[in-house]
Amino acid sequence: MKRIADSTVRRLSAYLRFLEDFEARGLATISSDELARRGGTTSAQVRKDLSLFGSFGKRGLGYAVPELAGRLRAILGLGRTWQVIIVGTGKIGAALARHRGFQDRGFQIVAAYDRDPAVLGTDLDGVTVRDVSHLEADVRRRPPDIAVLAVPEQAAQAMADRLVKCGVKAILNFAPAQLQVPADVTVKSVNMAMELEGLSFALTNRD
Amino acid sequence: MKRIADSTVRRLSAYLRFLEDFEARGLATISSDELARRGGTTSAQVRKDLSLFGSFGKRGLGYAVPELAGRLRAILGLGRTWQVIIVGTGKIGAALARHRGFQDRGFQIVAAYDRDPAVLGTDLDGVTVRDVSHLEADVRRRPPDIAVLAVPEQAAQAMADRLVKCGVKAILNFAPAQLQVPADVTVKSVNMAMELEGLSFALTNRD
DNA sequence: CTTATCTTGTGAATCAATTCACAAGCCCCG
C-alpha cells in the first residue's frame, strides 16, 4: 500500500470521532464539507484523505454515517482489542491506567510495571503493579501489542531498549525524550512540555 | 516576522532539550550534525531551522552550547514564568497539577478548578481546587497566560468558550475534541486517543 | 603566510501536502 502520512492518520482518527457523534445524534449521511468544518480543514482535504482508501461516498448525497464509521474503524485497526502494558506508574502512568476510554476503544491494559517497591502490588482498577524486573519474562510469555512508556526522562531510552529487545513493536512514549528505536518499531510521543513551549512561543511571537 | 511552522517550533524545543543535556555534560560546542543525529533529523534541517532566527554558529566550529541554549530559550519565550490555570482536576488534571517539571520550566500553576463538589478544597501540591463557578471572576482579576483544559470530552467546547470569553489566549487541551476558537487564541492539543489509534493503524498496516 | 580541514548559512532543487476546479454520478421534482 502507498505510504500514508502521519497527518492523514490523525485526521482519519478525528473524522471517526465526529462520525460517532453524528451517529449518536441519528444522522444518516454527512458531506465532506460538514466533516471538514468540524475538523477545521477543507472538504477537498477530507475527500482526498478518504480516497486514499477507496470510494465510500455517494455523489450528490455525501457519506453514509454508519458505513463510513465502520470503514474508518477497519482502516485504523479498531475492529479488535489491543493488549497494552504500562511501564512506569508514577502520576501520569497511574492516571492512564485508571483512564476509562482506552478500554472503551479496545485498548486493554493487561499489566503495569514500576521500579519503586513502595507502589508494587498497588491495584490500578484491576491491574496490579508488578516489579519491572518481571517485564521481559511476562512480555515473552504474553506479548503485548503496545507498551505505554511513562518513566522519568533519564530512564526512558534504557527502558525503550529493553522493550525493543523483548519484541515490542509499538510504544506510546510520555517522556520528553526523543527515543531511538529500530525502523520496525513504531513510536508515538505525547510531549506536554513541547506543547507548552509551543504555546509559549505563540504568546511570545504574536504580531 | 515570517510565519514559523509548527513542526519547526517543535524541533527547536527538542534542540533545546539536547543542548541542556550537552551543557550538563560540560560540552562547549556542538555541530548541526550532532544535534541532528540526536533529534532524528538532518544537519541541513537543523541549520535551516536556526537560520530562521539568525546566525548563531561559527563556521568550521559549530555552535556554542550555552549561547545557543540561551538563544533558543529567548526564541521560545522561556525567559520568564507563565501563569497557568488547570480546568478539570480529574485523573489527568490532578496528575498535571502535581507534575514537577512544568514548574521547573517556568510554567507556574496558579489555580485549579473543578465542578465536582467532592474534590473542591483538595490540595494539589500547594494549589487548592476551587469551584469552576469562580473561573470568570478569578481570570478577570488575575489573567493567566495559559489554561490547561482537562475536562471530559462533552464539556470541552463549552469550557473553551468560557475561557475564550474571559480573555484567555492560549489553551492546552487534553480532551479528545477539536476545539473551535477565534484566530487570536492558540490551542495545542495532547490527544492520547489519537496517538494510540496511530499505533493501531501502524500495527494493522505494516507490509 | 599558506594549506588542509571543518562546518556554517543559504540559494536552488526536490519532494510532499494541500488546494483548486471540474467532469461525472446521484437524487428529487415536475
Added chain:
DNA sequence: CGGGGCTTGTGAATTGATTCACAAGATAAG
C-alpha cells in the same frame, strides 16, 4: 423522463517543507 441542484472523486496546480550542494568563514598546523 429530463433538468436542476448537490456532492463526490481526482488530475493539475499550487503552496510548503525538506534536502542538496557549495561558497565562504573559521581554525589549526607547519
